[in-house]
Amino acid sequence: MLRNAFLAFKRLIERWRPGRVWAERTLVVGPVQPVDGDSVASTKALILHLRKLGKEAFTLPTVHMYKQLRWILHPSDLHPTCLPYVTEDLTTACVQQAYDALLEKWRPDEIVLVDGQAEKLGFDTRGVSVFTVDHHLGHGPRDDRNAYIQPAPAAGCLLIERFGICEPILAVAILTDTFWLRKNMPGRAVDALYALRRHGLTDEVLSAIQSELMVPKDPRVLEALRGCDLRYQGTAAFVVLKEKNPEIHRDVVGILGYTFRHLCVVRADGYVSLSTKDNAKSVRPIAIKYGGDGHRNSAAGYLQTLEPSVLDDLQARFMAEFGDCQ
Numbered sequence: 001m002l003r004n005a006f007l008a009f010k011r012l013i014e015r016w017r018p019g020r021v022w023a024e025r026t027l028v029v030g031p032v033q034p035v036d037g038d039s040v041a042s043t044k045a046l047i048l049h050l051r052k053l054g055k056e057a058f059t060l061p062t063v064h065m066y067k068q069l070r071w072i073l074h075p076s077d078l079h080p081t082c083l084p085y086v087t088e089d090l091t092t093a094c095v096q097q098a099y100d101a102l103l104e105k106w107r108p109d110e111i112v113l114v115d116g117q118a119e120k121l122g123f124d125t126r127g128v129s130v131f132t133v134d135h136h137l138g139h140g141p142r143d144d145r146n147a148y149i150q151p152a153p154a155a156g157c158l159l160i161e162r163f164g165i166c167e168p169i170l171a172v173a174i175l176t177d178t179f180w181l182r183k184n185m186p187g188r189a190v191d192a193l194y195a196l197r198r199h200g201l202t203d204e205v206l207s208a209i210q211s212e213l214m215v216p217k218d219p220r221v222l223e224a225l226r227g228c229d230l231r232y233q234g235t236a237a238f239v240v241l242k243e244k245n246p247e248i249h250r251d252v253v254g255i256l257g258y259t260f261r262h263l264c265v266v267r268a269d270g271y272v273s274l275s276t277k278d279n280a281k282s283v284r285p286i287a288i289k290y291g292g293d294g295h296r297n298s299a300a301g302y303l304q305t306l307e308p309s310v311l312d313d314l315q316a317r318f319m320a321e322f323g324d325c326q
């Protein structure tokens with residue numbers, strides 16, 4: 001009881017705690033990899049917020065950009081000095097080159113890194129200090145001059161909850177990192193969405209964001225499904241693809257996941273992905289047997305050859321473990 005009162009008091013203090021004093025000139029970046037909906041949307045939200053406060057804020061080009069996220073950043077989010085170094089997608093092969101060019105014309109007082117930790121910055125800051133906002137707890141939580149690292153559904157949620165930044169674009173960060181409110185503290189993510197709701201996240205904005213994120217799939221995914229060798233038993237499927245493209249393979253696995261709980265999908269180059277939705281079971285031993293490794297619910301191995309006897313043997317092993325599961 002006393003503990004509950006203490007926690008309620010602590011939350012109240014947290015809420016009243018003033019936002020951070022931001023620098024006059026801030027460079028906002030995500031980790032060099034992965035570039036995802038959380039890192040890109042959090043970057044954009046912080047730039048918008050700082051500019052509304054009358055401060056200067058820019059980001060750098062990234063090394064990669066998914067087409068469903070490309071619409072979030074505009075050339076004006078980069079300092080004009082960087083633009084000669086970027087592609088149409090605002091990406092670059094060398095972040096350091098763009099950063100060094102930037103320093104000649106515009107030196108930030110501070111770099112804010114969102115959704116990753118300092119070792120994932122991907123360039124030498126040439127002495128500019130870094131403040132990190134992150135929800136990956138590999139090195140434990142932090143709350144000090146150089147970092148705010150706490151558990152959260154997304155880095156974007158920390159911007160909302162701790163720094164009072166409620167830009168509607170942060171819905172992208174939340175939807176991405178919670179897999180559309182399925183995982184990673186989805187209830188707390190709803191609270192964060194509610195905060196956005198009171199700051200401009202209308203029905204129209206939210207449905208526009210969702211349709212931007214749901215890009216059409218490559219038609220080759222359907223071809224790969226039509227041409228595959230599908231053998232199933234109960235809720236387990238063993239599938240051999242004629243396709244070796246990793247992205248097609250990933251999308252095929254995604255589609256099969258709607259129908260089956262346990263999957264073993266062999267790609268034409270011998271890569272084998274294994275997954276199960278049963279927390280009591282593990283696909284790892286089969287992955288290890290086939291020269292790979294991974295997690296209990298998702299792992300990968302490799303086949304040296306796709307000869308029928310090798311495929312039959314893998315199928316038998318997989319079905320012996322998962323074939324009669326529901």
Ligand SMILES: [Mn+2]
Pocket residue numbers: 038039115135154155177
């Ligand atoms: Mn994240």
